[in-house]
Amino acid sequence: MIQQTIFPRVNTHIAAISKSYRFNGGTATVQVDSLGNYEVMVNGSRFSSQENSAKRDADYKPAVSDISLKMVAAFEKRDAEFTAMHKKAARMQKLSEHQKKIDALSPQQYERETFPLSRPIREDVRRELEAEAEIRFSDLYEDKRKERTTFVNEHEKEAMAARLRAYEEIQSFFSDLQDDKEARANALFQKEYDRQKKEIEDYINGETTATERNIRMILGELSLPYRVEISCDYDEKSGLLNTNIEFHGDMNLPTNKTNILSTGKISVKDKLVKEMEQFKTETIVSMIYYVAASLFNAAINIRTQRVSVWLDGKREGLVWIQFDRAKFTKLSMRTINPMLNYYDWPRVDALRMVRGASQFYTMDANSFKAAIAQAKAENGIEDVRTEISSDATDSSMVTVSIGYAKTVADALPNDIVLQSLVPEAVRSGATKVTLPKKYKGILNELRG
Structure with missing residues (x-):
């Protein structure tokens, strides 16, 4: 069993947006904040006699329209951090891709060094003997060329044999060194190859230790806008992953919305109750798909994933749903509508349509477990x-x-x-x- 608390990592604060333009009185900057408040600053001052002149300038309304559109986009982006978090999920890994990785693997081979010395030849040996003879038989008082020639001829065969023996000994020693280096290097290369292959095979087969390590890593990388505790129980033999998501405290859902008025400015209002309920439902479903899609990538062997959503202390259950990998992997998290796809899976919930909004009702723990058992049986x-x-x-x-x-x-x-x-x-x-x-x-x- 793996348990990990996921703390909020998403910044849902919306900063003020501004735009500057030039007019006769200098530089004007129009700004709007997330509450829909507009102000105009002239030459960096919030209190200027040129403010009305700046507002009469032809560039004022286009600037207001521009920052209004950007603020609406900022609101949409903030809301998407809740209702479209599934789009952040990594692409589902496929078995064929990792089988190709194994096929492409091969152990690296040591490249032997070239022996740096050349094999001795007769000319080199005679040249060395001639140099030695010059010293032994110098022409100080008489011509010694005959003696030198005789010396070279007499010692050439012996010197050649000695040079060859020395060459072969050095070459043999060098070859032995290369054999040893090659054996050591290839052993390391083979070890690395075996490690890489086993790593891929463990990922494919879902070896328990490797899979649990991957689960911890994935949980640590989840980016959620609120705090939850996630526990995972993985069974290698069946390829089943049970994922429990427990909410702790408030979800901190954004409560306001915005729209553009005919004046080009924005209006910021509180969301209606039904809008908040629909927003909460879409947030929960999006989170389920985000977590499930992410955890499926812990191992190819995870063939089935059951996700349960609980409230504080697991006293009340909200959702139980079972995903099948073969079917789930065909979904695109970038384009899917989770609220529509949600109905295609075995599930347990008390999802109702109330005042035009989808709303999850809670079930006490015993009723929730009994409903799960019923769904499994059916x-x-x-x-x-x-x-x-x-x-x-x-x-x-x-x-x-x-x-x-x-x-x-x-x-x-x-x-x-x-x-x-x-x-x-x-x-x-x-x-x-x-x-x-x-x-x-x-x-x-x-x-x-």
Whole structure:
């Protein structure tokens, strides 16, 4: 289980916007703040006798219109930090891309150095012997050329053999050094290749330690406008990631809006109650998609992600939704409308249309868990861990203890199958009951 508190990182403050222009009295600057207050400064002064003259200038209205449009855009950008945060999610990673990375990998090979010495030749040996003979047999009193020639001829073969032996010894030593360096370097290259390959394979296969490390990194990089606590429980074998998002305190939603008047200026007003409710709903759904899309990139092996949204202390539940990777990866976070796509997934919520606005109502924890269990049963969703007393012979059925079955039946009072099978088993005195496999593991969900 990974738990991490995400603190607000988004700056939702809207700074004042200004624009300057030249007029007969100097330089005028018109400015508007986030409350819709306009002021004109002349030559840097807020109190100038030239203010009216600056307002009569032909450039005044275009300047007002320009900063008004920019302020409206600033309001839209601020609101998008809440209702369109899903657009910040990184692109979903695909299996094929990482398989290509493995195919492109190959261990680096050591490049051997070239032996720097040349093989000795007869001319070099004779030249050295001639130089030595010049010293031994100098022509001080008589001609010694014959002696020098004899000396060179007599020692040439021996000197050549000695030079070759020395050359071959040095060459052999150099080759041994290169062999050692090559073996060491290639071992390091192979180790690095194995590390890189394993890193990619662990990402593809969702090795638990690597995936949990990636989850922590992704959570640390999330950019949210309010504080939440996120806990993740990953199961490598099933490829399931359970993500719980818990709100702490107020969401600090922006409460005002703006529009442009016929005068070219803006009007800033409080949002209506229904607008705030719709804004809050869109914010929650956008956050779900943002978090889910980000966490899917923790490992290719994460094939299913279940996201639950809770309020303080998990006393009340808001949303539970299950995403399938194969389907989710086809979505574009840049163009998708989460409020429309939201209905395409197995989910639990108390989303209602009130006064023309979508609004999430809360459910107490027990009702929320029971509704999740019901949704799983209706959609044939199985849990990872189960409490099964024995195996069923039919792969489409599962045999469980009567106590297990009664607990599930109590949680799903509207399930016709359970309400007929369980009482019948109790009346017959059976200790076990065989149920459709879709009920497998629901008890674990009820226990939290």
